[in-house]
Structure formats: C-alpha cells, structure tokens
Amino acid sequence: MNIFKLYKNKFSEILLSNNYQCNFSKLTVEPPRDPAFGDLAYNAPLILSSNLKKKPLEIGSDISLLIKNNFSEFESVELVKPGFINLKLKKDFWFNFLSAFGDNKDMLILEKKNINIEYVSANPTGPLHVGHCRGAIYGDVLANLLNFVGNKVTKEYYINDYGNQIHMFAKSVYARLLEINEKVPFPSDQGLYPGDYLKDIAKNLINKNVIQNLSNYDAIKDQIGTMAMNEAMLMIKNDLFSLGIKHDVFVSEKELVSRNLVEKTIEILREKNCIYEGILAKPKGNENEDWEPRSQLLFKSTDFGDDIDRALKKSDGTWTYFANDVAYHAYKLERKFDKYINVLGADHAGYLKRLKACMDALSNFTSDFECKVCQLVKLYKSGEPYKMSKRAGDFITAKELVEAVGVDAVRFMMIYRSNDSQLDFDFDLVTDKTKDNPVFYVQYASARIHSILGKVKFNEKDFDKKNLNLLNTDVEIDLIKKLSLWSKCLEVSSKNLEPHRIPYYLYDLASSFHSFWNLGKENSDYKIIENKDSNLVQARIFLLNKILLTLKSGLGILGVTAPKSM
RNA sequence: GCGCCCGUAGCUCAGCUGGAUAGAGCAUCGGUUUUCUAAACCGAGGGUCGCAUGUUCGAAUCAUGCCGGGCGCACCA
Numbered sequence: 001m002n003i004f005k006l007y008k009n010k011f012s013e014i015l016l017s018n019n020y021q022c023n024f025s026k027l028t029v030e031p032p033r034d035p036a037f038g039d040l041a042y043n044a045p046l047i048l049s050s051n052l053k054k055k056p057l058e059i060g061s062d063i064s065l066l067i068k069n070n071f072s073e074f075e076s077v078e079l080v081k082p083g084f085i086n087l088k089l090k091k092d093f094w095f096n097f098l099s100a101f102g103d104n105k106d107m108l109i110l111e112k113k114n115i116n117i118e119y120v121s122a123n124p125t126g127p128l129h130v131g132h133c134r135g136a137i138y139g140d141v142l143a144n145l146l147n148f149v150g151n152k153v154t155k156e157y158y159i160n161d162y163g164n165q166i167h168m169f170a171k172s173v174y175a176r177l178l179e180i181n182e183k184v185p186f187p188s189d190q191g192l193y194p195g196d197y198l199k200d201i202a203k204n205l206i207n208k209n210v211i212q213n214l215s216n217y218d219a220i221k222d223q224i225g226t227m228a229m230n231e232a233m234l235m236i237k238n239d240l241f242s243l244g245i246k247h248d249v250f251v252s253e254k255e256l257v258s259r260n261l262v263e264k265t266i267e268i269l270r271e272k273n274c275i276y277e278g279i280l281a282k283p284k285g286n287e288n289e290d291w292e293p294r295s296q297l298l299f300k301s302t303d304f305g306d307d308i309d310r311a312l313k314k315s316d317g318t319w320t321y322f323a324n325d326v327a328y329h330a331y332k333l334e335r336k337f338d339k340y341i342n343v344l345g346a347d348h349a350g351y352l353k354r355l356k357a358c359m360d361a362l363s364n365f366t367s368d369f370e371c372k373v374c375q376l377v378k379l380y381k382s383g384e385p386y387k388m389s390k391r392a393g394d395f396i397t398a399k400e401l402v403e404a405v406g407v408d409a410v411r412f413m414m415i416y417r418s419n420d421s422q423l424d425f426d427f428d429l430v431t432d433k434t435k436d437n438p439v440f441y442v443q444y445a446s447a448r449i450h451s452i453l454g455k456v457k458f459n460e461k462d463f464d465k466k467n468l469n470l471l472n473t474d475v476e477i478d479l480i481k482k483l484s485l486w487s488k489c490l491e492v493s494s495k496n497l498e499p500h501r502i503p504y505y506l507y508d509l510a511s512s513f514h515s516f517w518n519l520g521k522e523n524s525d526y527k528i529i530e531n532k533d534s535n536l537v538q539a540r541i542f543l544l545n546k547i548l549l550t551l552k553s554g555l556g557i558l559g560v561t562a563p564k565s566m
Numbered sequence: 567g568c569g570c571c572c573g574u575a576g577c578u579c580a581g582c583u584g585g586a587u588a589g590a591g592c593a594u595c596g597g598u599u600u601u602c603u604a605a606a607c608c609g610a611g612g613g614u615c616g617c618a619u620g621u622u623c624g625a626a627u628c629a630u631g632c633c634g635g636g637c638g639c640a641c642c643a
Binding site for chain 2: 004026028030031032033034037041043046049050055056080081082083084123125160162163164165280281282283284288290291294296307308310311313314315316318320321322324325345346347348349350351352353373375376383416417418420421422424426429432433434435436437438440441444447448451452455456485488489491492495496500501504507508511514515517518519520521522527528529530531565566
C-alpha cells in the first residue's frame, strides 16, 4: 500500500465533494524533507491559490479543517508558511500499517501491461564482454521490476545472425580450422576476428566431425557460419546464465529475412509514403574521403523526428542493417504488446531516433516505445583505471568479471547508478567485506536478521498483533515509516524505468536496521531477544520479519541473494 | 558542425518529474566493543547545485544560450 498515493486520492475526493476545482494531478502528498514536519506534506493550498485568487494560507485553513473533520488518524494537521499542510499520523496508524504490511507484489498498478523488453542482443560472434554487462543487467532488473509490480513481461534477444559480419566470422573460424588442421598461420591483416575463443569454436567443430572438404571454402562457408554462430550463441547464453539472465524469446534476423519480412515491411512503409529514392548530404565535420553522392532507397525518418533520413539499401542492392531492423520492429508490433522497451549501449544512442521513427511510422504513432540508453562503465582496480590491452580481441569477458567478484556484486553495482550516468566499477571495492561496499552492507543486514530469527521461536499465526503497539519508541516507529517508503520506491522506479532507486532504498533500509541493532549495545532495553518482555520480543521479531521480507523482495528484483549467514 | 548523456561537498553519486534550511557513501577528525554478528554504530567539519538569462508564489529540477567532459555521426552491424 502506497500511503502517499492513498491520501492524495482521499484528499482529492474531499476537495471535489466540497466544490474545489483545480488541476488535481498537480496535487501531491509526499514525505516532507524534514521529518520534524510530520509524516505527510500536502501542497493543495499552493496549487489552489492561483485558481481561487486567494492567498494559500487562507485556503489552507479551510482545507485543514476539512481534513481534521474527515479523518481521525492524524495526530496533528498543521498549516505552515508558504502553504503546505503538514500531517502527522498517530502511532496506531503505524501499528496497523505494519500489521498489514506485505511485499507489495502485484499490488501497485491498476493497469497491468503486456510488455516486451529487448536487451543484450549482442552479435553472435563471440562471448559477452564487460561492456555488455551493464545493459544486460539493467534490462534484466527492469524486467524483474516490471514483472514484480504486476505486468506481464517478455524478455527478448535479437540475434544479428545475418549479413557481412557473419561472413567475416565464418572466414575467421575457417582460418582457425586451417591453423589447427593444416598448420596454416592465422592471417592478421585481413580484418578477421582475432580472439582466442575462435580456436575453441574451431576445435568444437572439428570434434563434431561433420565438416567435409575443408579445402573448398565456398562449399562449406554457410555450414561453418551457421555452426560457428550456434557455438557463439551457446557461449553467450552461458555467459548470460552466469549473470543470472535468461531470455524468454530469441528472434533471428536471418529467419526474418528468409520469411521476406523485410520486403513486406518496406512495402507497408511505401504505402504510407515514407519511402523515396534520394541522395543524402555529406555529414559535416566527418572527413570521410570515400564519401560520394549516391542515390539510395531512403526512409523518411525526418518526418518522425529523426535528424536525417536513413538508408534502407546498400549500393550493392542488399538491405541495410537498419532495413532488417525495421522489419524486426514490425514483427514486434505484429505480436501486439502494450509497451515496448529497448535497452541500448551508449555507443548505439545515435540509433535511437530512427528506431522510434520506424515504430511511429509503422504504428501511426500508436505504439508505446521507449529506448533506454546505458552509459559506459569505467573499470578501476584499487582506485586506478583498469585498462584493457589495446591488442585487438583482448577484452575482459563478462564471465571473467563474474568469476573475479561474484554475480551478486556485479548485478548490484551495475544497477547502483542511474543508467544515464557513467559508472565507475572498482574490482576491489566490490569484494570488500566492509560497509564501504554497498553490496556487502545490504546483505549483511539480511544475515544479521537471519541470525536473530534462528534464535527465537516465532510463528506469525500465533502472534497477537495487538502487541505491535509495544513498538513504541521513535526508532521503531521510524523503521515502520521506512517500510512505508518501499511501495513508493517501487512505483517511482517502475513508472520511470529507473531501477537504480531500489539499491538506494535497500541501502537506506539496511542502514536504519543496523542503527537499530546497535542501540542494544548501549541500552539493554533495545536488545531484541535478550529482553524480559516476551511480547515485546515477539513484536520486534514481527518487525524484523517485515524488514527481511522487504530486503528479500528488493534483492530478488536485483537478482542478488539475501544470505542467511556471512 | 549536428545528435544523445553528464556537470551537485576534496572524491563517487542520490535528489521522489517544480516545493520548505540541498542529502548519502568514501576521505578527514573525534567517540563506542567483557558482542542478540564491531564485517557494525554514533558525532563533527565540509556547498555560489558549471555560468547567465527567462518562466512563477517557489528552480538543483522546466526553457533558451554559453562553458567543460563522455559517446556517436552516409552503403558496417
């Protein structure tokens, strides 16, 4: 239950029934900046004043009175200077709140949506590297979050298993096959994929013993390409698995092409008058010597907010990558989702507008399509930038990262910053077992609670909830109030697609808990289980259970474990 | 030159889509342990929210223009 939203709605009803008119969406009920002001701050007098042409404080006294007369749960209703109404809830309210507290799963949205989220979509030419990790985890956590609050989510991966890069990939694997079988040195000057993992792929192909006629490349190149790509996809799925990621749907570009979906989609755009033959201007500031004016089949993406129109056909007459991608997005639309999310890396941010343009064109502006861009990750080791070797192909893989620091740390830290900000990832910090390491700090709270729960018998069914009013001290009430922010956190995170708010909330909750825990050291009244009053012990265990429930839910969304001991 | 992102404490970043005296962590300084997990807690100092206009009751938040940093910029994917 989001109490802020609840009271916003309740107050709006009261205003309406008393003939107050305004833009109700501008009214807010929020926790005040300073807890001394109370539990809720209502801004209605400020918003209404311009409508009614009266001073906020004048209007405020009327509204305060309405609230006092209609609600009994407020200890105080106070009208203050610019025009806020500060409300303080009685302790009984918080005991009731705690008594009914759940994990908020499926509770938060009225409109449940069928959502498609595409993320990772790394090329099937090798394992995932560190650069892929952030988008992969962001997409995955976002999917978990949207699912948690009640949506139906389809996690999708688009496989670029078509086009020139696959030819290069097949050639590269072929060169490795020759290297292994015929001792032909691997050529370094042909732009082939250099990574060592190609040797593994080649070895696997040899072990399967299905490639005949190794000397005739043209005869076997398609076979090699397909098999090598399957090997690479296995690597990728394996890497994703080690990151805790599992997609629901894999869509193959090759398959879309073979179903003639590209031609069909371009025809649809042509009927909508979005296609023409034209010449693009030379981009300024880009000293490309090979540039020459060229007449091409173009998509009129400028009609849909893009900066320039985009090429659909290459000079050799084949479709561009973008043309295939338009077809892919038509295929997404065909499957009729309520919302489409696409997670891209910063290096593909320039691609965003044309994707949005093609979705708008194909759906006549009816599709709810949102691209989220993850900025770059900078690696550090003990505070020093950790440079990857410039030698091509020598990159840190996702798997190596997970093996070095553990999947919990990778997932937590990758989501710990807003996706719009660059992220510093320090190898050493995330493996520290101190409070400097936020992953540890939150998990430690879980371990501490488990440690207590193992020492006391507690059964929620036998617990008399009337005893919750023994949680009478400010710190205990503050902990309950902290729990009330969880649903707000979920709501804001999912509405704005900003999962980074979750680890922040969990850190905050863990901090309040650690603080409470330590009070027992100076004042034995605050000891949780070594306490004479057994009803109080039970009430505190009830509270700890709810804190743990929240930690588990939050960490669950992040895909991070909530350990029982550490 | 154009597009996207960022600019908040010495450092790394939050800031609930316009609210009250701008918050955390690290770092610095000082305190707490015969322990229900000190792998923790408590306290102190530290700010022209890059700069400038504008919008209004009210701006770190919105708009415009600068300055600085990152990413990208015809037929690759």
